[in-house]
Amino acid sequence: MPAQSHITDEMxxxxxxxxxxxxxxxxxxxxxxxxxxxxxxxxxxxxRFWDAEVAAVSRYGGIVxxxxxxxxxxxxxxxxGQSTMAAAASNPDAIENGFQVAGPGLKxxxxxxxxxxxxxxxxxxxxxTSVTVLAGYRERLGSLGLMLFTSIxxxxxxxxxxxxxxxxxxxxRY
Amino acid sequence: xxxxxVKVGDELPVFQRRTGFAEWNRYAAVNDEFVPIHMDDExxxxxxxxxxxxMGNLQIAYLHxxxxxxxxxxxxxxxxxCRFNAPNLKDTVICAGGHVTAVTPREKGVEIALDVWxxxxxxxxxxxxxCTVLIDR
Numbered sequence: 001m002p003a004q005s006h007i008t009d010e011m012x013x014x015x016x017x018x019x020x021x022x023x024x025x026x027x028x029x030x031x032x033x034x035x036x037x038x039x040x041x042x043x044x045x046x047x048r049f050w051d052a053e054v055a056a057v058s059r060y061g062g063i064v065x066x067x068x069x070x071x072x073x074x075x076x077x078x079x080x081g082q083s084t085m086a087a088a089a090s091n092p093d094a095i096e097n098g099f100q101v102a103g104p105g106l107k108x109x110x111x112x113x114x115x116x117x118x119x120x121x122x123x124x125x126x127x128x129t130s131v132t133v134l135a136g137y138r139e140r141l142g143s144l145g146l147m148l149f150t151s152i153x154x155x156x157x158x159x160x161x162x163x164x165x166x167x168x169x170x171x172x173r174y
Numbered sequence: 175x176x177x178x179x180v181k182v183g184d185e186l187p188v189f190q191r192r193t194g195f196a197e198w199n200r201y202a203a204v205n206d207e208f209v210p211i212h213m214d215d216e217x218x219x220x221x222x223x224x225x226x227x228x229m230g231n232l233q234i235a236y237l238h239x240x241x242x243x244x245x246x247x248x249x250x251x252x253x254x255x256c257r258f259n260a261p262n263l264k265d266t267v268i269c270a271g272g273h274v275t276a277v278t279p280r281e282k283g284v285e286i287a288l289d290v291w292x293x294x295x296x297x298x299x300x301x302x303x304x305c306t307v308l309i310d311r
Contacts, residue, residue, distance in 0.1 A: 046242075113258055121250075
């Protein structure tokens with residue numbers, strides 16, 4: 001007998017809707033340097049992420065952030081003072097609950113993967129806007145039961161309206 | 175190395191890290207990712223794993239490091255995709271690797287397609303994926 005779907009009619013109606021819109025504080029050289037230190041630890045990060053002289057002679061003519069840099073960590077400028085991680089970290093139903101809709105009630109949520117397309121790099125002083133849309137649901141029967149895969153598309157643009165990146169991530173719940 | 179020197183089958187130099195709380199705590203600090211399964215072995219076990227596990231986002235960062243170190247200042251990353259097949263358990267030595275799968279001339283340079291992955295010491299691929307880069311003419 002097939003397992004009962006986790007996807008309710010109310011959840012299906014959320015597909016295509018905007019989940020959130022964030023505006024970052026201006027990216028700082030220090031933000032970029034600390035990020036690079038963390039992702040290269042315990043070795044030193046490349047000079048182009050923290051040494052202005054090295055960066056000046058690179059293809060970008062100055063310091064740029066690693067592509068994987070997150071300018072929204074800890075707090076965003078808009079919505080004013082909002083934390084970006086706390087709700088998602090503690091509640092597997094946070095996606096649906098953000099729309100005032102009941103989630104599937106599954107216990108665990110994992111990052112299933114991502115596809116990212118890059119545009120212009122992030123530089124010190126940039127203000128990045130992120131718009132996230134619930135792109136879709138699908139299910140698959142796995143060793144841990146019927147697993148729910150949720151696709152989420154996020155587009156980042158800078159203060160000039162240039163696309164920084166587009167990412168489609170998959171959240172696996174079981 | 176110029177774009178002309180890149181050919182299908184070329185291997186990228188491996189990017190290797192031993193991963194555990196020292197690495198994960200630093201990443202949590204910059205990405206505000208203090209999730210219990212990344213901080214606490216008990217929370218990892220409660221979620222069905224042998225220990226705490228590393229962040230998927232840090233695996234993505236290691237894949238970017240791999241490609242950037244190989245690419246240098248010759249070009250830029252266009253796309254990167256990966257999925258998470260297996261958890262990065264505590265104290266695992268992670269090797270990020272890759273090889274060239276296609277070389278395609280474009281108007282502004284040469285587009286290189288790569289298979290990329292992170293793997294544990296036994297060679298099990300934790301985060302396999304693909305990447306494309308554009309190398310300047």
